[in-house]
Amino acid sequence: MRPTDYKTKQKEIILNMFLENKDKHLTAAEIVSYINSNNYNIGTATVYRYLDRLVSNGIIRKYFLDDKSSACYQYIDPEKKCREHFHLKCIECGELMHLDCSYMQAIGDHILAEHGFTVDNSRTVLYGRCKNCEK
Amino acid sequence: MRPTDYKTKQKEIILNMFLENKDKHLTAAEIVSYINSNNYNIGTATVYRYLDRLVSNGIIRKYFLDDKSSACYQYIDPEKKCREHFHLKCIECGELMHLDCSYMQAIGDHILAEHGFTVDNSRTVLYGRCKNCEK
DNA sequence: CTAGTTGCAAAGAGTTTGCATGGCG
DNA sequence: CGCCATGCAAACTCTTTGCAACTAG
Numbered sequence: 003m004r005p006t007d008y009k010t011k012q013k014e015i016i017l018n019m020f021l022e023n024k025d026k027h028l029t030a031a032e033i034v035s036y037i038n039s040n041n042y043n044i045g046t047a048t049v050y051r052y053l054d055r056l057v058s059n060g061i062i063r064k065y066f067l068d069d070k071s072s073a074c075y076q077y078i079d080p081e082k083k084c085r086e087h088f089h090l091k092c093i094e095c096g097e098l099m100h101l102d103c104s105y106m107q108a109i110g111d112h113i114l115a116e117h118g119f120t121v122d123n124s125r126t127v128l129y130g131r132c133k134n135c136e137k
Numbered sequence: 138m139r140p141t142d143y144k145t146k147q148k149e150i151i152l153n154m155f156l157e158n159k160d161k162h163l164t165a166a167e168i169v170s171y172i173n174s175n176n177y178n179i180g181t182a183t184v185y186r187y188l189d190r191l192v193s194n195g196i197i198r199k200y201f202l203d204d205k206s207s208a209c210y211q212y213i214d215p216e217k218k219c220r221e222h223f224h225l226k227c228i229e230c231g232e233l234m235h236l237d238c239s240y241m242q243a244i245g246d247h248i249l250a251e252h253g254f255t256v257d258n259s260r261t262v263l264y265g266r267c268k269n270c271e272k
Numbered sequence: 273c274t275a276g277t278t279g280c281a282a283a284g285a286g287t288t289t290g291c292a293t294g295g296c297g
Numbered sequence: 298c299g300c301c302a303t304g305c306a307a308a309c310t311c312t313t314t315g316c317a318a319c320t321a322g
Contacts (some may be wrong), residue, residue, distance in 0.1 A: 008296050008301055030287080033247035045304040050287060052302095066201040071312080072286060090254045095150060103140045112163055117236065125264040134255035143276055143321050165312080180279040185312060187277095206287080207311060280317070288309070295302075 006056075012044050016052050019063055020077040027074035027096060065127060067093060083109060087129045094135035101128075142190075147179050151187050155197055155212040162200075162209035162233060162244070200262055202226065226262045229270035 015037055019028065028070045030049050039042045053075055056062040063084075065074045074096075078084045082100055087107065090099040150172055154163065165184050172179045188210055193196040197210045217235055223244070225234040245256050 006297085006301070010296075010302065014302070031285095043304085046286095047288075047305080048303055089258070090248070090252070092254075093257065100250065101248070101254065103251065105251070106244075109244060111225070113225070113236070113263070113265075117225070117267070119227075119234065119263075119265055120271050121225070121263050121265040122228065126262075127230065128248070128254075128261045129257050130248075130254055130256040136255050142278065145277065145321075147278070166310095178279085182280080182313075183278055191306080201302095274322095276319105276321080280316095280318105280319105282313105282315080284311100284313070286310090288307105290307085291305095293303080293305105295304105296300090297298100 005089055011042075012048055013045070013052055015042065016049065017056070017061075020056075020075070024077045025098070027076040027098065028076055029072045031072060062065055065091065067091070067096070067129075084123075086123060087121060090132070091127045091129050092132040092135055093129050094131055098127075099132065146177075147183055150177065150179070150188055151184065152191070152196075155191075155210070159212045159214050160233070162211040162231075164209055166207060202228075202231075202264075208235045223258060224262045225267070226264055227267040227270055228264050229266055233262075233265055234267065 003118060011047055019033060019036065031044070032051060033049050033053075034046055037049075050115055052083060053062070053064075057064050057075070060078060062075045063078050065076070067074060076098060083102075084100065088101040088109075091097070092099075110123065113119050116134070151168060154168060154171065165181070165188060165255075168184050169179060169181055171201065172184075188197070188199070192199045192210070195213060198213050199208055199210050201208055211233065223236040225236055227234075232252070248254050248256050
């Protein structure tokens with residue numbers, strides 16, 4: 003059994019930040035500096051510890067963009083069924099697109115059937131450039 | 138114009154390591170420890186500097202696995218057209234598979250045509266579990 | 273000889289851990 | 298009150314940078 007999850011002010015603030023930024027990814031540093039600039043103080047370690055838990059609990063997703071050294075975290079919106087489709091991440095502007103498309107959904111099946119590989123959609127992100135940034 | 142590329146013993150050793158491990162990825166630490174355990178000595182900085190150059194020159198690929206903090210580097214085999222297809226990476230055993238399949242090659246075109254997104258195959262790795270590890 | 277290269281050590285950047293204090297339930 | 302969570306600082310890991318010595322061409 004997992005330990006009790008006490009409600010604390012810090013956790014509330016962090017989770018709210020993700021809920022208010024469903025369309026963006028946040029880095030640990032951004033979270034720390036945002037909180038510390040808003041009449042509150044939070045330790046870096048606390049942020050990392052809670053981020054880890056949120057990732058384990060499937061509340062947020064953790065990425066590593068190739069050109070960034072720091073990890074990025076983004077809310078996994080249950081309403082958008084993010085576990086069931088692929089994601090596209092623009093390496094220029096950072097936009098995350100949900101690739102909810104029947105054609106793409108067939109890809110996972112194809113890879114499993116033809117290549118014996120089970121793709122984990124919750125981990126996989128396709129990198130590239132979105133319409134605007136490609137220009 | 139770019140500076141002349143002097144041939145050195147260090148560069149030769151590193152490049153050979155990639156050529157002898159086309160099917161695997163190597164980390165900077167692995168390269169350093171391998172070389173230093175073989176009657177030769179090389180500085181960490183030298184390894185990183187040459188890796189950067191190999192990446193810039195398109196000789197090797199650099200990527201980050203979700204659960205690793207260190208970067209992985211792998212030779213881009215011209216014969217396998219690694220620039221043009223996707224890669225599958227098993228999150229259990231670390232095996233990297235080349236997904237060279239006409240069906241899959243259509244994916245990039247589809248995403249561009251239907252979703253206006255240009256996928257960068259050299260950056261994208263699909264994560265999941267291979268046949269053996271799925272059991 | 274000149275300019276690219278190397279090795280070492282120090283500096284950075286990001287993340288994790290140890291530990292005493294603090295707060296939820 | 299017991300146990301989890303927090304903050305701070307130190308420790309760590311990986312990578313980059315500064316610089317003097319070295320070397321390929």
